[in-house]
Amino acid sequence: MRISPASLGLAAIASCLFAVPAFAGQSPIDPADTAFMTFSTALVLLMTLPGLALFYAGMVRKKNILATMAQSLAATAIVSLLWFVLAYSLAFRGDGALIGDASAAFLRGIGLDTVSPWARTIPEMLFSAYQMTFAVITCALIGGAAADRMKFSAFALFCVFWLFIVYVPSAHWVWGGGFLAQWGVIDFAGGTVVHINAGVAGLVAALMIGARTGYRKENFSPFDLSMAFVGLGLLWVGWFGFNGGSAEGAGSRAVYAMVATHLAACAGALVWSGIEWLHNGRPSVLGLISGAVAGLGTITPASGYVLPWQGAVIGVLAGGICYWSSTALKAKLGYDDSLDVFGVHGVGGVLGTLMAGVFATASVSASNGQAGISGLLEGNPHQLLVQAEGVVITILWCVIGTAVALKIVDLLVGLRVSSDDERLGLDLALHGEALHQ
Amino acid sequence: MRISPASLGLAAIASCLFAVPAFAGQSPIDPADTAFMTFSTALVLLMTLPGLALFYAGMVRKKNILATMAQSLAATAIVSLLWFVLAYSLAFRGDGALIGDASAAFLRGIGLDTVSPWARTIPEMLFSAYQMTFAVITCALIGGAAADRMKFSAFALFCVFWLFIVYVPSAHWVWGGGFLAQWGVIDFAGGTVVHINAGVAGLVAALMIGARTGYRKENFSPFDLSMAFVGLGLLWVGWFGFNGGSAEGAGSRAVYAMVATHLAACAGALVWSGIEWLHNGRPSVLGLISGAVAGLGTITPASGYVLPWQGAVIGVLAGGICYWSSTALKAKLGYDDSLDVFGVHGVGGVLGTLMAGVFATASVSASNGQAGISGLLEGNPHQLLVQAEGVVITILWCVIGTAVALKIVDLLVGLRVSSDDERLGLDLALHGEALHQ
Amino acid sequence: MRISPASLGLAAIASCLFAVPAFAGQSPIDPADTAFMTFSTALVLLMTLPGLALFYAGMVRKKNILATMAQSLAATAIVSLLWFVLAYSLAFRGDGALIGDASAAFLRGIGLDTVSPWARTIPEMLFSAYQMTFAVITCALIGGAAADRMKFSAFALFCVFWLFIVYVPSAHWVWGGGFLAQWGVIDFAGGTVVHINAGVAGLVAALMIGARTGYRKENFSPFDLSMAFVGLGLLWVGWFGFNGGSAEGAGSRAVYAMVATHLAACAGALVWSGIEWLHNGRPSVLGLISGAVAGLGTITPASGYVLPWQGAVIGVLAGGICYWSSTALKAKLGYDDSLDVFGVHGVGGVLGTLMAGVFATASVSASNGQAGISGLLEGNPHQLLVQAEGVVITILWCVIGTAVALKIVDLLVGLRVSSDDERLGLDLALHGEALHQ
Amino acid sequence: MKLVTAIIKPFKLDDVRENLQQLHIDGMTVSEVKGYGRQKGHTEIYRGAEYVVSFLPKLRIEIVVKDEQVQAAIEAIRAATNTGQIGDGKIFVSPIERAWRIRTGETDNDAL
Amino acid sequence: MKLVTAIIKPFKLDDVRENLQQLHIDGMTVSEVKGYGRQKGHTEIYRGAEYVVSFLPKLRIEIVVKDEQVQAAIEAIRAATNTGQIGDGKIFVSPIERAWRIRTGETDNDAL
Amino acid sequence: MKLVTAIIKPFKLDDVRENLQQLHIDGMTVSEVKGYGRQKGHTEIYRGAEYVVSFLPKLRIEIVVKDEQVQAAIEAIRAATNTGQIGDGKIFVSPIERAWRIRTGETDNDAL
Numbered sequence A, B, C: 001m002r003i004s005p006a007s008l009g010l011a012a013i014a015s016c017l018f019a020v021p022a023f024a025g026q027s028p029i030d031p032a033d034t035a036f037m038t039f040s041t042a043l044v045l046l047m048t049l050p051g052l053a054l055f056y057a058g059m060v061r062k063k064n065i066l067a068t069m070a071q072s073l074a075a076t077a078i079v080s081l082l083w084f085v086l087a088y089s090l091a092f093r094g095d096g097a098l099i100g101d102a103s104a105a106f107l108r109g110i111g112l113d114t115v116s117p118w119a120r121t122i123p124e125m126l127f128s129a130y131q132m133t134f135a136v137i138t139c140a141l142i143g144g145a146a147a148d149r150m151k152f153s154a155f156a157l158f159c160v161f162w163l164f165i166v167y168v169p170s171a172h173w174v175w176g177g178g179f180l181a182q183w184g185v186i187d188f189a190g191g192t193v194v195h196i197n198a199g200v201a202g203l204v205a206a207l208m209i210g211a212r213t214g215y216r217k218e219n220f221s222p223f224d225l226s227m228a229f230v231g232l233g234l235l236w237v238g239w240f241g242f243n244g245g246s247a248e249g250a251g252s253r254a255v256y257a258m259v260a261t262h263l264a265a266c267a268g269a270l271v272w273s274g275i276e277w278l279h280n281g282r283p284s285v286l287g288l289i290s291g292a293v294a295g296l297g298t299i300t301p302a303s304g305y306v307l308p309w310q311g312a313v314i315g316v317l318a319g320g321i322c323y324w325s326s327t328a329l330k331a332k333l334g335y336d337d338s339l340d341v342f343g344v345h346g347v348g349g350v351l352g353t354l355m356a357g358v359f360a361t362a363s364v365s366a367s368n369g370q371a372g373i374s375g376l377l378e379g380n381p382h383q384l385l386v387q388a389e390g391v392v393i394t395i396l397w398c399v400i401g402t403a404v405a406l407k408i409v410d411l412l413v414g415l416r417v418s419s420d421d422e423r424l425g426l427d428l429a430l431h432g433e434a435l436h437q
Numbered sequence D, E, F: 001m002k003l004v005t006a007i008i009k010p011f012k013l014d015d016v017r018e019n020l021q022q023l024h025i026d027g028m029t030v031s032e033v034k035g036y037g038r039q040k041g042h043t044e045i046y047r048g049a050e051y052v053v054s055f056l057p058k059l060r061i062e063i064v065v066k067d068e069q070v071q072a073a074i075e076a077i078r079a080a081t082n083t084g085q086i087g088d089g090k091i092f093v094s095p096i097e098r099a100w101r102i103r104t105g106e107t108d109n110d111a112l
């Protein structure tokens, strides 16, 4: 449960005593919430491995399929290890407005009975693992923007720097009690931290690395959309853990988040493909799955704050606006974001973070006698303003941080493969392997 | 837990008070059951996306793979939205013998604390989402019968009409307290509502749309059975949520249902492929996976009423009878049900619904001091009779309703693609995309 | 939770009374643990269907893809049915030092309220189903060593004999209260029972069946590594259920096991592919996924006994040693273990079982006031010795039992396909089907 | 001997095979090709960008026949494949100087 | 008429098509092939075992042209495909005796 | 120059390549084809319906050689592919009038 910072302090102690009455006086760890969060953690990991790997690999050309998958696995391995080494602690421990502390570096201090103030009914180790899966998928998402031309070594190194420069502070600001949380920014499951960050970083990467050779001249159509479809299916199911699990426990708020998420995906898929139907005379499978992901990404920050039917409304907006940003806007600006990480996640993340400020319904986020968050529709325009501030700050920091990270990596190993390797395909050039040969 | 209607009334109130003692006096919502049902809901969604999409797409020709997948996604998006708009309410709210009411249309009246009489320990929103996944997969299943030749627009529209004409009433009759439930028909997880409905609707669609061009002359062998295999794997795992989750809570009845389900799948796979081995000299992979699905579909209505080992017996019957109906019977009758929705799900659904009446063991469905349901083997031939009545009524209504729905769609947009488009393949003709090009 | 045998006896009764206080005096079945174990069971099934099927099929040549998948399904169906017929009872019922008894044959005596002493808070039926998924995947794993040349009939029969000759006794010795458990061997989720058994049986099978025609001359490179990648993803996620679920309930020990497992996979992937990078100039996708599986397999026996960060250390060792055994050692010894079941699972299982004896940290396995297990690092060298004994006995019995099982099958149906069938490919030869035709 | 090469629409293969069988021409080799010609390809739209797919899937059938069978073979192929629609394809005839059946060592006309 | 067969590197197809179009040669048939020649393949390492992959992916382009177009066609292909690097490929010319357009029955030069 | 085309069983490719290499014939182009001939296909049964799969996977090997190498090439191919079993395949020889190496512009025999 993302708890608004105002609710901390004395309330924290109080709720420990009263929130879980059947277990009062015992371990604060609730087996049902633990089961639920374990399940959510597995689902979010499933989103990256193999979900995102399939989704992305299905949209590239045949010669780059394995290399695209390798990026997801590398992000998982590298980010997970660094998470426990230090990143978790910097993001979720300590009171700093800008950054946490190193009190749980190398997992020190996370015992069998430790709980985090951010998830008071499950082992802190589980909370940390759950949050790890978010950091993993955020880094893995970025890879899609630079697909087909970024070096594997460069991507692996980039994950290291970007995690600490961009992700960790950003997560701390919004979820770890940092200044954005103190300002009142709400972000249930990662509109700013995950989607804006991934989308904006993807855009910066696409610009700094440059367009694929042959962009807008050669046919870059996906080799195997059935793979991308399966990836979308796993992402969708996994998103139940992503958004539902962000309630940090089994209960109605988690259920509300899941239903809002599901409806947003449905609406996004229908709207995106519907626009295609009107424009091009037929709905593409790529459009159906892109729209679903747009809906899923966009509802994410709002999911635990809004009523389920509002998820459908947000999904409609997501389908339309992300369609526009991934086609017209991209064409106009001319950058080559291979798999539209910016158009879908970046734009969707901004939209969703703002919509959270519009649709937030107090009753959904109220808990233990504390009032929930109201948005514009409930007469609180201030929330929308705060959300916009969160968006702007996240984008600014992400642009700077990503550029710095990429610059360092460029100096160390170079960002882009040779044009011969790009021709040959990254599978053979980088990994010495090829599909179907 | 599918509760026999007789158990309602005063008993409902009583069980609210006594059934969940640790939480008595508090919210009726049990976190463990909520975690369990969340997980079950995710699993059933996984069955459609990407499970069924893969299972079906793996059995069609290369040129129709993406279009087949698109059907599953369209069914998911359309049915999910309509479910919350009105369908859920009509199926599961109100006391009508024939149909529910509109009290929860647009999710009105489903609050954070609302529970349904049909699942008293979880949020009603979760119950509704869980039931949604059943409506989704039932519609998606039908698509397989008309695969390779039905227009995408026609299938999408068909989902809209069929949901309200056939699925919603049928679900209300059996699970929403309608007249079949009052008669005592038992259907744990969808023998009538899901499998008979899907299978019979598929048959009607196959007949009304006509056979594929080249049927029984050209080689229609599956392009990529490895896809179908993966789909079967996900269906199988998802079925734990389908049948286990139909207990509506974590407990021994759910476990019994899961084990019976698993054993039925195992037995079905071995029997179907074993018959092939005898007939054709070798067991096919298609036979193994078809038999598994036959076992899974057939055990569904019986799963929470029988002993686990009886699941194996039902699986044996399913493997044999569905093999016969998908090969000999189909050949004899001459219809072209592309992916054997009728042969496997329709026939399996009938078989399983009857077998529930044969094998029902009172102790499995007994709860809170109320007696469970006995079948023929426990000396209650009446149950078998009632089951047969349920089967006949479901089939009749489904035939009529499906024909009406298809006729309307035919008038609106036409059911079948042109023969040129059929030649070219639906992927290119309907979606402008192709696999591996 | 694997309970060391010393903790049984009076302690068993005591813990029933005190361990689950909120439910004391009622059914011992805890809904949260039941939900957690249901979920774990589904995840472990997912590892075999479709996880392992994909992982293996993705590494063979095109002509053998379907046959490789068929092995996993056959193992699932056959082993599951036999499990409930007798195997479970022999493994987990009764007090024998060498073998259990037949008290639960055909599921007799496993009622709705029965619990097992090995998992006291969930229905015994669920415990049995969970353990079934372990037996299934162990048999399925062996198939990889003989892939591309073993008859389907032979593999199916082999599962029958091997289950009873090797798996059942081995599981009883370590997990069912047999003599190895009495000696104090610890094996959280299957270092001996699953991985050593599968790996050693694979080696024996590879030797007895002989190398593939063309081994070390023709190019046997994998046809579709993207399949293997997806399989790895599902295995990885499923392993949360495999190792986490072996705690037999939702709690911190399960979480520790999961995090240790995840870190071992990450470290294994990086080390294996890192060594390749040094040796061959580039990291292969096959190396990344092989390293992850090596990490996962190796941490398995240690996972619920060690601190999470120690999982990373074990993963590093696994990546290095399994790389060596699957390349250099295999080349030196000259056997043809098609998919390196021995190199990865056999060697990893030995390594992990020993490492459990090194790293076991008492606090992790302590429960209900009983001390946990300490390993070498906590000053208990004896534990390492005991582990080594467990390893040696498991290997010996497995070599003998596997050879006997294979010999019987050879006499009955012959182990290997004809060389013409091997040329043609097992898909067409054994199943009359082919991919992409 | 002549090599008769026909580029045809994929779904016409079975008809061609049947027609040739009636002439007792019982050998052929088929490959999947992509063709470019008067028949136009289609436009694919991928995330807003249009690509023209100029090459269409075709089958290439190759039959080596005795000189005296050439005319009959061509007519059999045309009969099976002529739909009157653009893109029906082409037939080319070129010389074959020698032929072997590997299994028996038979040569030329005997090898066919 | 002549059959001009070119074995080229796959990514040069579009350039060849454009060059030929300027000569108003508007028909061709393309197939995926694997080539072996002076250009060396690569080594794959699979679980410690090295395999040499000798065959490299190439495209075979076939164009049937009038005799007088042969020289121009060859030059157009060479212009598009010559990178000066080993493995650029070959062009072969062989005789075609007769040609038909299936749809219309036109023959020889008219059929192209 | 002659074009030697051999239709062979797929698994014989490496043997052919080795035999040709010993003759210093170091170039060839290979494509996957489906063949129909005296060797019968197999029957597939799909949900109770039988389909005859008449076409079998084969490889087509094309080698352009100097006139004086033709006989040796054919013998090398036969030696590698003759198993005495039906379906071993065919070898055809046809004329090549001109040849170019794209990279260097060398022609005819020098281009091979």
Ligand SMILES: Nc1ncnc2c1ncn2[C@@H]1O[C@H](COP(=O)(O)OP(=O)(O)O)[C@@H](O)[C@H]1O
Pocket: D007, D034, D035, D036, D037, D038, D039, D040, D056, D058, D085, D086, D087, D088, D089, D090, E026, E027, E028, E029, E030, E062, E063, E064, E065, E101, E102, E103, E112
């Ligand atoms: N000059 C040519 N050389 C080689 N193949 C050709 C030539 N012209 C056409 N083809 C092949 O024949 C196919 C059909 O030709 P097209 O011009 O599209 O239709 P039509 O034969 O009906 O005029 C093309 O797709 C191509 O494969």
Ligand SMILES: Nc1ncnc2c1ncn2[C@@H]1O[C@H](COP(=O)(O)OP(=O)(O)O)[C@@H](O)[C@H]1O
Pocket: E007, E034, E035, E036, E037, E038, E039, E040, E056, E058, E085, E086, E087, E088, E089, E090, F026, F027, F028, F029, F030, F062, F063, F064, F065, F101, F102, F103, F112
């Ligand atoms: N004698 C030949 N017969 C048929 N095809 C050949 C012959 N020599 C080369 N080729 C084809 O031409 C391609 C390029 O030839 P290669 O010798 O590698 O380079 P280059 O043409 O630059 O000398 C080969 O991959 C093969 O497909």
Ligand SMILES: Nc1ncnc2c1ncn2[C@@H]1O[C@H](COP(=O)(O)OP(=O)(O)O)[C@@H](O)[C@H]1O
Pocket: D026, D027, D028, D029, D030, D062, D063, D064, D065, D101, D102, D103, D112, F007, F034, F035, F036, F037, F038, F039, F040, F056, F058, F085, F086, F087, F088, F089, F090
């Ligand atoms: N007349 C022909 N023209 C072209 N290809 C042929 C012809 N006859 C046979 N082939 C090719 O040669 C292959 C082997 O021929 P087949 O008759 O089956 O066996 P065999 O050569 O041993 O008599 C066929 O699969 C086909 O690809």
